[in-house]
Amino acid sequence: MFLTISTTGNPERPATDLGFLLHKHPEKAQTYSTSHGTAHVFYPEASAERCTAALLLEVDPVALVRKGKGKGKGKGRSGAPDAALAQYVNDRPYAASSLLSVAMSTVFKSALSGTCRAMPERAEATLPLRIEVPALPARGGAELVRGLFGPLGWSRVDAVAVPLDERFPEWGDSRYVRLVLEGELRLADALRQLYVLLPVLDDAKHYWVAPDEVDKLLRAGEGWLADHPEQKLITSRYLARRWGLTRQAMERLELVRLAESDDLDVESVDNAVDETTDTEERPVPLAEQRRTAILAALDGAGASRVLDLGCGQGQLVQALLKDVRFTEIVGVDVSMRALTVASRRLKLDRMGERQAARVTLQQGSLTYTDKRLKGYDAAVLSEVIEHLDLPRLPALEYAVFGSARPRTVLVTTPNVEYNVRWETLPAGHVRHGDHRFEWTRAEFRDWAGQVARRHGYGVEFVPVGPDDPEVGPPTQMAVFTMTAADEKEKEAKAA
Numbered sequence: 001m002f003l004t005i006s007t008t009g010n011p012e013r014p015a016t017d018l019g020f021l022l023h024k025h026p027e028k029a030q031t032y033s034t035s036h037g038t039a040h041v042f043y044p045e046a047s048a049e050r051c052t053a054a055l056l057l058e059v060d061p062v063a064l065v066r067k068g069k070g071k072g073k074g075k076g077r078s079g080a081p082d083a084a085l086a087q088y089v090n091d092r093p094y095a096a097s098s099l100l101s102v103a104m105s106t107v108f109k110s111a112l113s114g115t116c117r118a119m120p121e122r123a124e125a126t127l128p129l130r131i132e133v134p135a136l137p138a139r140g141g142a143e144l145v146r147g148l149f150g151p152l153g154w155s156r157v158d159a160v161a162v163p164l165d166e167r168f169p170e171w172g173d174s175r176y177v178r179l180v181l182e183g184e185l186r187l188a189d190a191l192r193q194l195y196v197l198l199p200v201l202d203d204a205k206h207y208w209v210a211p212d213e214v215d216k217l218l219r220a221g222e223g224w225l226a227d228h229p230e231q232k233l234i235t236s237r238y239l240a241r242r243w244g245l246t247r248q249a250m251e252r253l254e255l256v257r258l259a260e261s262d263d264l265d266v267e268s269v270d271n272a273v274d275e276t277t278d279t280e281e282r283p284v285p286l287a288e289q290r291r292t293a294i295l296a297a298l299d300g301a302g303a304s305r306v307l308d309l310g311c312g313q314g315q316l317v318q319a320l321l322k323d324v325r326f327t328e329i330v331g332v333d334v335s336m337r338a339l340t341v342a343s344r345r346l347k348l349d350r351m352g353e354r355q356a357a358r359v360t361l362q363q364g365s366l367t368y369t370d371k372r373l374k375g376y377d378a379a380v381l382s383e384v385i386e387h388l389d390l391p392r393l394p395a396l397e398y399a400v401f402g403s404a405r406p407r408t409v410l411v412t413t414p415n416v417e418y419n420v421r422w423e424t425l426p427a428g429h430v431r432h433g434d435h436r437f438e439w440t441r442a443e444f445r446d447w448a449g450q451v452a453r454r455h456g457y458g459v460e461f462v463p464v465g466p467d468d469p470e471v472g473p474p475t476q477m478a479v480f481t482m483t484a485a486d487e488k489e490k491e492a493k494a495a
């Protein structure tokens with residue numbers, strides 16, 4: 001199994017920088033053992049003008065068969081009971097299949113994540129790339145290969161079916177395609193595309209598809225999968241047609257798309273309104289007033305281990321970090337892009353060890369139960385529920401109040417009655433393009449009351465921002481506190 005990655009350069013920007021970006025020295029051939037065989041990385045050419053890195057995976061067919069059998073649930077061809085000989089005589093050694101993708105994730109781990117300590121700015125930038133995969137098993141043929149790589153920013157996508165035997169064209173084509181990609185892309189983006197699309201085209205995964213494959217897919221698909229016209233085919237094939245996982249991935253991609261389309265501009269309308277108020281001093285933006293109210297409520301609850309669910313760009317996480325009372329802070333969001341912005345804001349990579357130990361950012365969807373979220377003092381959902389479609393709200397309710405069950409839960413959401421005071425907001429509009437609903441005070445109280453009853457919490461309401469005598473405050477906050485009986489039960493369970 002074989003692929004090459006080439007780039008061109010000049011004396012100022014030598015092509016051999018590719019070695020830094022791949023974390024593999026151009027003058028050395030290197031060997032890695034992966035779970036399915038031995039991977040070699042070497043450079044057939046390495047000059048300032050042109051540099052080519054080759055990845056070759058020598059598959060150990062016997063190990064492959066053993067693996068398939070040992071697990072007992074491998075879905076690969078090699079596991080078929082009637083294929084005794086085929087297990088040992090197959091195309092694996094030559095074809096660039098899903099196994100090559102697994103090898104890439106081992107050998108090019110840092111390059112896939114887009115990090116390069118030696119040349120961070122080069123890793124961020126695009127470079128002229130040429131990628132060649134001489135034998136790509138492609139179920140769906142050259143046309144599908146073009147359909148998958150076509151929308152991804154390459155200036156040339158050349159996919160040609162390899163004939164079964166060149167001497168006998170009448171035999172037709174094999175199931176292999178010779179693929180050449182050329183274009184100006186970030187190396188990490190190109191590698192992530194291959195990492196996902198090689199197994200998608202191979203369509204025969206050789207390892208068990210675990211639920212964390214959804215996370216892997218979303219991570220590798222960051223920046224290109226959410227808008228891909230073949231998203232459904234990619235997702236379902238990548239996840240070996242496991243429908244439950246596929247649906248979960250599609251749903252999360254939809255959220256990513258929405259979160260990204262609104263350009264992370266949650267605070268703009270809030271702030272626009274503050275400019276219309278009539279004070280001499282700089283008005284305090286509503287988002288800041290919200291954070292102040294949240295910090296006060298957390299303080300009142302005596303919370304020190306806190307979840308920020310739907311943390312967005314991490315403004316609240318940042319405020320929590322400034323207060324030593326909060327010993328453990330976990331920010332969760334479905335949008336990788338938001339988390340990337342958050343981690344830059346917090347300067348996570350430059351943070352001292354003790355500070356860093358207090359904070360974690362993790363990707364996840366709040367409409368799925370998540371064991372990692374159990375056992376915290378408090379959870380904050382600041383301006384998050386209105387981003388979910390109403391029919392998904394019960395799932396979030398269960399994940400937070402039924403499964404994670406922190407002692408205190410704070411939920412803030414816009415009060416739609418206040419919208420008439422928003423001079424910049426056209427009548428009948430919600431405050432933000434991605435809001436699926438905005439509630440009146442009565443509607444919010446009704447929902448919160450039911451949630452509290454169903455899950456053993458008490459609930460109180462706190463206005464945030466100027467509490468208008470007619471229409472109430474711009475933001476409404478519910479403070480849920482687990483009732484004593486439930487807390488005892490929780491302690492008993494923990495003991």
Ligand code: SAH
Pocket residue numbers: 255259266309310311312313315332333334335338364365366367381382383384387388
């Ligand atoms: N809490 C922040 C951000 C609010 S914007 C603040 O108060 O400023 C809403 C955030 O919720 C977005 O970052 C969006 O990506 C996230 N979000 C929406 N649906 C989600 C879901 N199902 N799971 C996790 N996060 C979600």
